[in-house]
Amino acid sequence: MKRHTNTMVSMLLVMFGLSARTQAFVEYWQGADTNWGTIGNWWTAGPGGPNGSLPATTDNTWVRSGTATVNAGDSFTVNSLWAQGAITLKDGGYLEITGATDSGNPGYAATYLNGSTFTQDGGTFITSSLANGNGTYRVTGGTATLGGIWIYWGFGTMDVGGTANITITGVLSCEAGFITLRGHQASVSASNLPNFGSNNGAGSVFKAVLDSDSGFSTLNLTNNMIIDPRATFALELASGFTPSAGMSWTIIRTGMGITHTFSNLPEGGVITAGGVAFTASYAGGNLVLTNTAAADYTAWANQNNVAGTIDEDSDNDGVPNGIEYFMGQPGTGFTANPGLDGGHKISWAKGTGYTGVYGINYFVQTSSNLKDWADVPEADVTIGSTLQYTLTGAGPRFVRLKVTGP
Numbered sequence: 078m079k080r081h082t083n084t085m086v087s088m089l090l091v092m093f094g095l096s097a098r099t100q101a102f103v104e105y106w107q108g109a110d111t112n113w114g115t116i117g118n119w120w121t122a123g124p125g126g127p128n129g130s131l132p133a134t135t136d137n138t139w140v141r142s143g144t145a146t147v148n149a150g151d152s153f154t155v156n157s158l159w160a161q162g163a164i165t166l167k168d169g170g171y172l173e174i175t176g177a178t179d180s181g182n183p184g185y186a187a188t189y190l191n192g193s194t195f196t197q198d199g200g201t202f203i204t205s206s207l208a209n210g211n212g213t214y215r216v217t218g219g220t221a222t223l224g225g226i227w228i229y230w231g232f233g234t235m236d237v238g239g240t241a242n243i244t245i246t247g248v249l250s251c252e253a254g255f256i257t258l259r260g261h262q263a264s265v266s267a268s269n270l271p272n273f274g275s276n277n278g279a280g281s282v283f284k285a286v287l288d289s290d291s292g293f294s295t296l297n298l299t300n301n302m303i304i305d306p307r308a309t310f311a312l313e314l315a316s317g318f319t320p321s322a323g324m325s326w327t328i329i330r331t332g333m334g335i336t337h338t339f340s341n342l343p344e345g346g347v348i349t350a351g352g353v354a355f356t357a358s359y360a361g362g363n364l365v366l367t368n369t370a371a372a373d374y375t376a377w378a379n380q381n382n383v384a385g386t387i388d389e390d391s392d393n394d395g396v397p398n399g400i401e402y403f404m405g406q407p408g409t410g411f412t413a414n415p416g417l418d419g420g421h422k423i424s425w426a427k428g429t430g431y432t433g434v435y436g437i438n439y440f441v442q443t444s445s446n447l448k449d450w451a452d453v454p455e456a457d458v459t460i461g462s463t464l465q466y467t468l469t470g471a472g473p474r475f476v477r478l479k480v481t482g483p
């Protein structure tokens with residue numbers, strides 16, 4: 078192993094045309110240039126200091142090629158990180174880049190991804206600033222605290238999913254590149270997004286990947302967002318996910334408003350993913366997508382892959398499809414028919430997604446002979462999260478639920 082220093086002055090001039098700063102960088106490697114070890118190897122084994130101690134916080138680290146991994150239990154604090162190779166932060170690892178950003182210029186960011194892929198599986202990542210020039214910042218877990226992030230040169234990517242929790246205390250700026258938010262558990266917050274696609278708006282894409290009806294990994298901004306009118310929006314559904322009819326997902330939430338709209342998604346515009354159409358609203362400074370398909374039997378059947386009409390019993394459990402639809406059941410697997418309790422009361426569960434109206438789309442009916450059925454007036458039933466009715470009268474009495482729609 079060896080360690081040497083060189084200056085980055087010439088490279089900074091070439092890359093950014095900025096005024097020179099005198100900054101000594103430290104390169105770490107094992108063996109030949111093409112055979113780089115992991116950060117753990119470098120720093121615990123050698124050049125960072127005697128007997129495996131960590132590098133001093135003034136060190137500036139250049140991952141020139143190859144891969145560098147911060148493993149569980151590793152803890153590294155350095156002044157700056159210049160990455161051309163691949164960086165991986167594993168769950169249980171800690172990586173902090175302490176250097177100050179010079180005048181907020183991304184060319185002087187404490188962490189610079191120069192075509193590099195930074196993958197955070199978990200752990201803790203802290204940096205005073207992150208510049209992403211044609212690189213990829215992919216986070217699937219752990220926490221990240223960024224003073225600011227600039228995706229500004231080439232087409233950089235920020236891809237966030239899983240259970241990632243990212244707090245950007247400054248701006249999130251994507252002048253040329255891609256932002257992808259996946260799923261419903263990740264969290265991304267920033268003060269504002271002053272530019273999305275401003276430097277190459279025709280190619281910049283903001284993508285959302287929905288995987289659940291229970292919310293979305295909303296981008297939360299406490300200030301505003303400016304969309305270049307040439308930037309576009311992309312929508313995907315995670316494999317196997319069918320969104321419920323009538324439901325909405327908040328993709329971007331801002332405190333002050335959104336300037337312009339995505340070129341392919343104007344106010345009221347429709348975007349389709351997985352055969353499902355969503356309508357966009359930017360009202361109130363939030364980008365909300367709504368599946369405007371009617372919440373009807375067909376939508377329920379499509380979502381649950383139930384073939385057959387509302388009268389059929391596709392899973393042969395004795396409960397017709399329409400009743401399972403009413404009860405919010407998936408239409409597969411055994412569904413228990415409710416019975417009378419000791420007070421002759423019967424309760425059917427009523428699914429939260431069921432929008433039918435009593436007396437129009439569903440009815441409680443009674444009979445004394447199982448042949449002639451009469452509708453129970455709405456005043457005699459109790460409708461909430463359950464539909465309840467108490468049988469009265471003498472002699473044999475039968476009760477059933479009839480669902481006709483919507």
Ligand SMILES: [Ca+2]
Pocket residue numbers: 390391392393394395396397398401408412
């Ligand atoms: Ca059934």
